[in-house]
Amino acid sequence: MNWDAWIPLLVIASSLLPGLIIFFLAEDRKRLRTTLNLAGALVKLALVCWMLWGVYHEHHYETRLTLLPDLELVLRAGPLSLLFLTLSTILWLVTTVYAIGYLEDSPHRSRFFGFFSLCVTATVGVALSGNLITFLLFYELLTLSTYPLVVHRGTEVARRAGQSYLVHTIFGGALLLLGTVWLYTLTGTLEFTPRGFLNDLGEEHRPALVIIFALLIAGLGVKAALVPLHGWLPQAMVAPAPVSALLHAVAVVKAGAFGIVRVIYDVFGVDFAAGLGVTEPLAWLAATTIIYGSLRALFQDDLKRRLAFSTISQVSYITLGVAIAGPIATIGGVVHLVHQGLMKITLFFCAGNLAETLGIHKVSEMSGVGRRMPWTMTAFTIGAFGMIGAPPVAGFISKWYLGLGALEAGQEWVIFVLAGSSLLNAAYFLPILHRAWFQEPQDAWPEEHHFGNKETAWALLLPPLVTALMALGMGMLASAPFSPLGWAQFISQREFYRP
Amino acid sequence: MEALTLLHWTFDILLGLGLLWLGWRVLTSPDLFNAIVLFVAFGLLMALAWVRLDAPDIALAEAAIGAGLTGALLLAAFAKLRTVEKNHDIAGQLEKGKLENRSFQWWPATFLLVVAAGLGHTVLSLPHYATGLSAEVSANLKSSGVSNPVTAVLLNFRGYDTLLEMVVLLLALLGVWSISGSALPREAAPGPILDTLSRLLTPVLILVAAYLLWVGAHAPGGAFQAGAVLGAAGVLLLLSGWRLSSHLAGLPLRIILVAGPVAFVAMAVFTMLTGGQFLEYPRAEAGTLILFLETAATLSIGTTLAALFLGERPKNKREYP
C-alpha cells in the first residue's frame, strides 16, 4: 500500500476519529471539542485539496479493504467523487463554525457534535465510494447518524419527525439493499465504472434490470426526496438549523441525489439506461417533483418549511439533469449538486439566524427584518436569487445548462418545466424579500436577543456570508479552472466522450 | 423346549402389558401419592424387563436408581409439597393430593396414537439381526482391563461419556443447592426402630457397594450401581435423622462430591502427559486405573445422590457470611 491508498482512508478518519472522541467528552469541555471539530475539518480540507491537485494530474487515490469474500470496500477519488467531496468538506467546516455558535449553552452538545461528525463521515464515505456496496454501507450509516440529529431537540414534534424520517429511510434502505444484492447476483461485481458495468448483460435480463433500477431509484429517492417519497423532509425541519442546513445542502438529500447520479452514470451507464427506457420516466418524476415542491412551498408560512419544500424542488434538478441523458444536461445537473448546496445552506443559515436572534419562524413575522439584520438578509437575498435562477448567482448557470441540455437532447418539454419552476421560485421567494426589505418592522420581535452592537453572533453571521459569496463567485467565475462548472464539464466529458 | 418358549413368550407379553398398564396408571391415577408408589412398582417391573433383556447391569441400576432413589426423591418431594401447599391453603380450594382429573383429551391422544404407530412401524422396520458394536467390543475387551463388557464400555471405550455424566450429576447438585438455598442441620427425632435399622443396614450397604464396585470388573455391577447403593445408605441415614456435622459440611463434603470428576480429570491429564490420547490408559495398568476411577466415582455418586435427596445445602457456619 502506498501513500496514495491511504489518503481516502485518512479523509474518512479525519472526521470519524474526532467524532468518536467527542462522544466521550464531558459537556463542559467546550474548548477541546471545538478544537477537535475544527482541526478535523481543516485536516480534511487539506487532504481534499491535495487530492484535487492529484486527480487533476492523473493520480489515483484508491483504498481497498475486503468486506465480503468477493466484495471489497472501495474508496476511490474520481472526478465526480471529488466534486461532492469538496462540497461536503467546505460546507462541513462552515457548518461546524455555525453550529458552535448556534448551540452555545444548549444541552447534549457532545452527543450532537459526535453524531454531526459521524454524519459528515458518512457523507464523505458516500462521496468516495468506489462500488455500490460501499455506497450502501455509508448510505445506511448516514441514516443512523442523522436520526439523532433530527430528534436532537427531544420534543414530541421532533420525535415524530424522527419517526417519519426513520420509516422512510429504513424502507428506502431495504429497497436499495434488495436492488444491490440482486444486481450483484446478476453481474458478480458492483464496481462503479464509467458508462456502467451492465453492457455485457444479455437481453433476457432486461426486465429484471428495469425492476432493479426502480428499486435503486426508490431507495435513493427517499433521501433525495423525490415525490412521493418526500414526506419526511418537511417534518425534519424541526431539527436545529445547522442540522437542517446539513440535511438539505450536504448530507442526506445530496447523498440521495448523488446516488442517483452514480447509479445512472457508473452502474447502468447513461446510454444503457436510456436504452432500457428508464431515464424518461425518471425525468418525468423529477419534473413532477420540481413543480410539486415549488407549488407546496408557495403556501407555507413557516420559513423553514417553505425552504424545505424548495429543497424538494431544487434537488430534483440534479435528477432531471442526469435523467435527460445528454452531455450538456449532465453538466447542468452535476454542477447543480454544488450550487444548490451553497445556496440552500445560505438560506438555512439565515433562517437559523432569524430564529436564534429575533425568534422569527414565520414568513409573516419578517416584516422589515432587513433593517434589523442587514447582513443576514443580504446573504439570504443572494441565496434566494440564486434559487430563482437569476444571473449572476450560481443557480443561473445550472438552469442554463439544463435548458441547453434539454434542447440538445430533444426534450423541449423540460424548458417549460424549468420556466414554470423559476416562476414559482420567484413567486415564493420574492414576497419574502419584499417583506423583509420594504415593509415596516413590527413593534417588537417575537423573542429578541442582543449581541452587543452586532446584529448577531459572529459565528452565526460569518458562515452565511461566506457561502453566499461563494455562490456568487461560482456564478461569476464559472469558467475559471477548478470551478464547479469546470469539474462538471470534466465529468461529462468522461461519461460521454472518452472512449 | 416348546413349552419353555411359550412360557417365555407369555411371560414377556404379560410383562410388557404390565409395564404399559402401570405406566398408564402412573400417569392417570387420580391420587398423586398412589401415582408415585405405582411409579416405584413400575421401576421394579422395568428391572425385571432388563433382566429379560439380558441386561443385568441395567437391572441393578434401575432397581437402585430408577426405582429406589428416584422413588425416594419423589416421595420426599411429595411430602414437602404437602407442607408447602398447606402453607398456601388460603381459600381451602387446594387439591388434596388429588388432581383435578382432567378429562381424556382427544386431540393429543389421536396425535400421539399416530406418533406411536409411526414409531412402532419404524422399530419393526429395523433389520432383525444386527450386531451393532458387539464384535468390536468383544475384540477389544481383552485390552480394556476389565472383562465385563458393560464396564469396559462405560469406563474405557466410552469413558468420556462417563466423565461428562459425573459432571451432570455434580451439576444437578449445584442446581439444586443453588435453587433451594442452604439449611442448618436440623435435630430430627428418629424412632428407635428406624434408628436401629439404619445402624444395622448401613454397614451392610457399604459392604454391598464395595462388592458391587469390585465385581463390576467382570460381572454385573460397577460404579453406578455401587454408588446408588451407597446413596441408599445415605438416604437411610438421612431419614433416620442423621446429619453431617457442620465441620464436615463445608470443604470436606465438597471434596468428596467432586472426587469422581476430579479423578477423571486427573486421569485425563495423566494419560495425556504420559504421551497417550485423552483417557488412554496404559494397557497393562488399565484394570487398576479403572478401579481407581470407579472408587472415586462411587464415593461421589453415593454422596451426590444422598445430597440430592436432602435437597438443601448443608450449611457451614463459616461460609458465605
Added chain:
Amino acid sequence: MNPSDYLSAALMIAGAVFFLAGTLGLLRFPDVYSRLHALTKADNVGLGLVVMGLAVQAESWAVVGKLLLIWLLVLLAGASVAHLIARGALERGIKLWRR
C-alpha cells in the same frame, strides 16, 4: 427330574401359596393394620420357603449363605417398615377396624 427337584418344587409352590394368601389379604382386609399383618407374616414365611426351595438347588454353601442373607435382610426390612407404617398410621389417627 430327581428327588431334590421335587423337593424344591414343593417348597417353592408352598411359598407361592403364602404369597398368594398374603396378597389376597392385602387386597381384601379392611384396614391398614390387618393388611400389614397379612402381608408381613405371609411374605416372610413365603420368601423363606422359596429361599429354601432354591437352597436345595444351590451348587455351593456360599450360595446358600447368600440366599439366607437375602431372606434375613428382607425379614429385617419388612419388619421395620411394617412397624413404621403402623406407627405412622396410628400417629395420623387411623382407627383400628372393629366389626
Added chain:
Amino acid sequence: MGALLSEISWGVVLILLPLAGGIACFLFPRAAKVLGLVSVFAVLLSVSGLGWNIKVNGIYRHAIGGWNAPLGIDLYADGLSLLMLAATALVGFGISVYSADYFEREDAARFWPIWLLLLAALNALFLSADVFNLYVTLELMGLAAVALAALAGGRDALGGAMRYLLASLLGSLAYLFGVALLYHGFGSMDIAMLAVRVEASPAVWAALGLMSVGLLLKTALFPLHFWLPPAHASAPAPVSALLSALVVKGSFYILLRLWLEIFGPLGGGVDTLFGLLGTGAILWGSLQALRQTRLKLLVAYSTVAQIGYFFISFPLAASAGVTAWSAAAYLVLSHALAKAAMFLATGNVLRFGGHDRIADLDRVVQRLPLTACAFALAGVSIMGLPPSGGFVGKWLLLQAALTQDRWDLVSVIILGGVLAAGYVFKVIGHAFTLADISHESREVPAKMEWAALLLAFGAILLGFLASPVLSLVGIGVPFGVSEVSP
C-alpha cells in the same frame, strides 16, 4: 513455540479447562470470581491455540482413549466447530467480565461454578463427533442453563426455568430416541460413519423427525419457542445473555451438523418446512417484540425472530449451499455477540433504573450513554444494517435467495430487517427525548458498561471481517463444495 502449540491437543484442553475451573470454583467459593475469570480467559487463549492448530494442520481429530470410532468417541473440529468455539469463548469472556461486577458474594458463589460447567458443556458439544456423546453434552448444557435461569428466584424466574427444564428434557429425550434409531439402524454413533452408512429408510426419517423436533424445541424455533421468552426475560442479565447468545446455538449447531453430514443429502421436504418455520419465527417474533412493553421481553422475542434467520438457510442450501450456510454461520456468530450485548445493556438499565418498562426508559438511557450506545450498535447488527456482522449474514442470505429466485424468502428477509428496525428504534428513540435528570439510581460499574459496549462493537467489527472469518470457517469444508459464484 510453534511446535509446542501444535503438540498440545487443544480440543481436550478446551473441555478440561473449564471443567477444572468449575470444580475449583465449587471447592473454593470465596475465590470463585477470580478462578472463573482466569479459567474463561484461559479458554479464550486455548481457542486461539486450537484455531492456530486447525489453520496449520487442517481438521482436528482426537480419538479419546485411543479407540477410534465407532467403538470409542472422537473429538472433531473443523472450521464450523472453531467458529462456534470462538463465539462461545469471546462472548463468554465478555459476559464473564460483566458478571464479575454483577454478582455479589453469595450469588457469585452460585453463578461461577455452574457457568464454567456450562462453558465446558458447550465446548464439549462443539467438539463432539458422536451422537450419543452429543446427547450427554446437550443434557449437561440444559441442566446448567436451567440452573442459571432460576438464579434470580421469584415467581417469574422459577416458572420460566421450570418450563425451560421440561421443554429441554423433552427435547433431549426425543433426540435420544433418534440416536437409538440411528444406532440400531446403522450400527454406529459416529457422525462421519453414519454419514457414510445412512440411506433412506423409515428409521432415518423417524430419527430425522425426532431429532429435529427435539433440537428445534431446544433451539426455540417458532412455534416451539414458547418457553424462551419467560425463561430468558426473567433470568439475571448475564444469564439471559448466555442463554440467548450461546445456549440456543448449541442445539442449533447439532441440528446443523446432523443436517450437513447425515440428513441433508437424503433430500425430502424437511428443508422447506424449516424455511416455513423460520419465516414464521421472523414474522411472529418481530411482531411480538414490537408489542412488548418490557425491554427484556422485547430482547427475548428478538431472539425468537433472529433464530428464524438461521433456518432460512435450509431451503436455500439446496442449490447455493456454501453461501447459505456461510450466511447461517455468520448470523449465528454476530447474533451471539449482538444479543449478548443487548441483554447486558438491558441489565445495566435494570440495575440503574430498577425497572425495564420501555415507556419510562428515557431518564435511564440518557444517564447511561455507553449502555445506550451498546444497545444501538447491537441493534445495528440485529437490524442487518451495514457495517455489521448481521449485514454480512443477511447479504449472503439474500444473495443465496436471489440466485434461486426465492422471492418469498427474499421478502421475508427484507421485512424482518424492517421490523427489527421498528423494535430497536422503539427503544433507541428514548435516548433522545426530553427527560428530567433527577432520578433515584444505582451506580453501574464501568466494567459492566464497557463489557456490553465491546461486545456490541465486536458485532459491528464483524462487518469488516467476513473474508478471514469465512475462510477460517471453510477449513475442513463443512459446507460441502462451493457452487459457482455468480
Added chain:
Amino acid sequence: MSAAFLFALVGVGLFSLGLYALIVHAHLLRKILAINVMGSGVFLVLVALAKRTGESQPDAVPHALVITGIVVAVSATALALTLMLKLTAETGRAELPEDQGK
C-alpha cells in the same frame, strides 16, 4: 417378531403415553413422572434392540448408554423436583404460572 421387538414396541408405547401425560396434565409432579416414563420408554427401545445380535450375548454398548441415561434422568428429576417445590412455595400451586387458573 422376537422379544427384542416386543419390548421395543412397549418402549414406543411408554414414550407416547408419557408424552400424552406431559401435554395433558398440569400438575408438575405428574409432568415429572411423565418425563421419567418417557425416558424409560426410550431406554427400553435402546436396550431391547441390542438383543438382535443372534447370540446369547447382547450388544453391550447400548447397555452402557442406558446406565448413563438413567443417571442423567435421576439428576434431571432431582433438579426438576427442587424447582417444583420452590415454585410451589412462591405461587402456592404446583403448576406452571401460565397454566394456573386455566
